[in-house]
Amino acid sequence: MTVQPDPEFDRAIAVTSTSEGRYAGELSGGFVVGGGVNGGYVLAVLGAAVRQAAGEHPDPFSVSAHYLSASRPGRCEVAVEPLRTGRGTSTYSATLSQDGQARVTALATYGDLGRLSDDVRTTAEPPVLPPREECIANDTAPPGMEIPLLGRSEMLVSPDFRRPSGRGEVAAWFRLREGREPDPLALLFAVDALPPATFDLGFYGWAPTVSLAVHVRARPAAGWLRLRHATRNVAGGWFEEDAEVWDSAGRLVAQARQLALMPRG
Template sequence: MAEWDEHTRVTPDGEGRFAAELTAGWSVGGGINGGYQLAVVGEAVRAALPAQAPDPLAVSAYYLSPGTAGPATVEVDVRRQGGRTATVAADLVQEGQTRIAVLATFGDLGHAADDVRTTAPPVELPPREECVSNKLAPEELRTIAPLMDRFEMLFDPATAGWAMGAPSGRGELAAWFRLVDDRDADPISLLMVADALPPVTFDLGLPGWAPTIELTVHVRARPAPGWLRVRHATRNVAGGMFEEDCEIWDSAGRLVAQSRQLARLPRG
């Protein structure tokens, strides 16, 4: 079993309840990555639904308290089961506290697998051998962000100036992305990929943990095997918060997922 599948595994624990274990390897700055938590919820929702609705289509999550490594419960409430889609509410709970509250629509992306059309310009990245690997991060950073060992990111040098103390100020990050074990991405893992890169505020000269308030992900297609191309961008900082828009493109050149999140600015 690939590491990703082990870390997101859920088991039935009563009517509409699933047990999970949030893994310390997905920690960043003392908390558990929000996208990883959302993927765990996604696995529970998939397990609660019939086989004809295996894929997340639209998922919105509100982050109420920081997740911690250890046992968790996902409570799933199917609000509507239709012919092609199901709408579900789900909470990820630890020690009596709701970590994230989720409303999601699931369906079957296989119904129109080849119908992916967009006018959005694709993420253009240099060849991987010319990009900057997250494996080059200093040991002290890897210690406080062990999730960096869960995947490989190869940053476009044009958006990696923040790593050398020279952020561009444009508010954009772009990278090649793949999970460890050469495990190909699927629709559930895209929920994590949308929150995997460093906060886009790094490119604004504002490093540090940026707590997510709300994250919405739209999944458009099952990704083709191989590397993903991921871009994060922000256009607005106001009231101590910023938005972060993400696009995820697969190896076949398709826009397979988009997301927007609202997050607090890092405190430095």
Template sequence: MVQAQAGADAAGARIGDSEFDRDTGVRRVADGVYTAELPPGWAAVGDALNGGYLLAVLARALRDALAHPDPFSITAHYLTATRPGPAVIRTRAAAPGRTLAAGSAALFQADEDGGEVERVRVLATYGDLGALPDEVRTTAPPPALPPPDACPGTRDDPGGAAGRPPIAGRLDLRLDPATAGWAVGAPSGRGEMRAWFALADGRDLDPLALLLAVDALPPTAFELGLRGWVPTVELTAHVRCRPAPGPVRVAVTTRNLAGGFLEEDVEVWDGADRLVCQARQLARVLAR
């Protein structure tokens, strides 16, 4: 298996030996070709696997295929819903530069006739986050959230585990009460979602886990008064630095829903008040 970065989290799973690392693991079987076994525990709607989880799987294959370790910019187009089970990832690397390397990857699964269907296609630029200068100039303020203990989590759902998607058991997600009105039938109409995000087994977050974080919150469509599936069409993430240990704050906003599609702009802030990841996705609104 392609190994994650070495490291440890005193409060939970060791990086490289956590559920997230096992479930995003890939095996190189030829130059640029990898296999993966995608478990059902990361399904978000029915048996369709979460887009952020899939992006992390493809990013792990690219980490092995490219000359630099960290995704700086990565864009995924989701062509068809990916289901649990075996998958093949094929990568192509461009000629690397001294500080950046670019490449592409595509994830395939077998169809009912034994052929292949492409599920996700990715284009990415990698570098070394540890080699970047420390200077930060930003006008972006971190989101103001209540403490995690004052935010309802997935374990507080009165419907219990039976009413939650499988991915909810993999995450420690605590929603800002100001953006959780949809859960009690009182959506705000503002198109905002904020939460504390961590992995349920306590594993500290790294750049690959940030790719999961940007697509882990309930859709902003819920706070617009819509319920149902909001599948991602395209997702681009920019990883800015490695996060400090501990949970991160995720803020998602939507400004425009038109023609059955909406955008979600995402910011991820760590405990040191650093903007560690940004993302934007286009999603199709199948909710009503």
């Protein structure tokens, strides 16, 4: 693989400061899925703006987003407001808008993951996935659908991926294209990059995210990530979805939970 000097993902999340606390960006059409632009990618754009505002606290520790309207490809603005500046962490309010309409609003606590202690006592277990050479690429949209998002990453799934197990769990090997190694902002995208866990229950439609809370727990090591989405409480037309991201060193580097509407289809 050729490592690009300015990989696609970095171009897609780039923001420029336009005035105090205001950042301009461009939502890439490459991340379109279902009824809009992928929510994890939009969160990474918002997160890139907060990163610029946050200075010595460059890393998202905890980002809690509520989605207000469907994002479209094209220009966007992110307004960032500091709520609390502390020694170890700082907290911001941030809203990404298009044409004056708020798309996603978030509370974001940032810090410096490089300053954390080395202790790790993780009891969670990584997803069970066949070796990559036995996996298949999840890059084919269902007939009649176009899913540009599928081209933004290499996503390798178990050969029995398309047979719903009924467990409500989806897992995959994952990496960005063009040699872009994972970092905390990429994890904001990764936690929402898999197909909804409801696929594994036999529901194949788009599942609109209402809220998404992400914890980034460590800077990921270079290499392939392993992702897992799972739902354990489908009820009343809603479901929760927990996401985990494991890095190539076997560390649980991000955890996320979203509340989403069940697909209509």
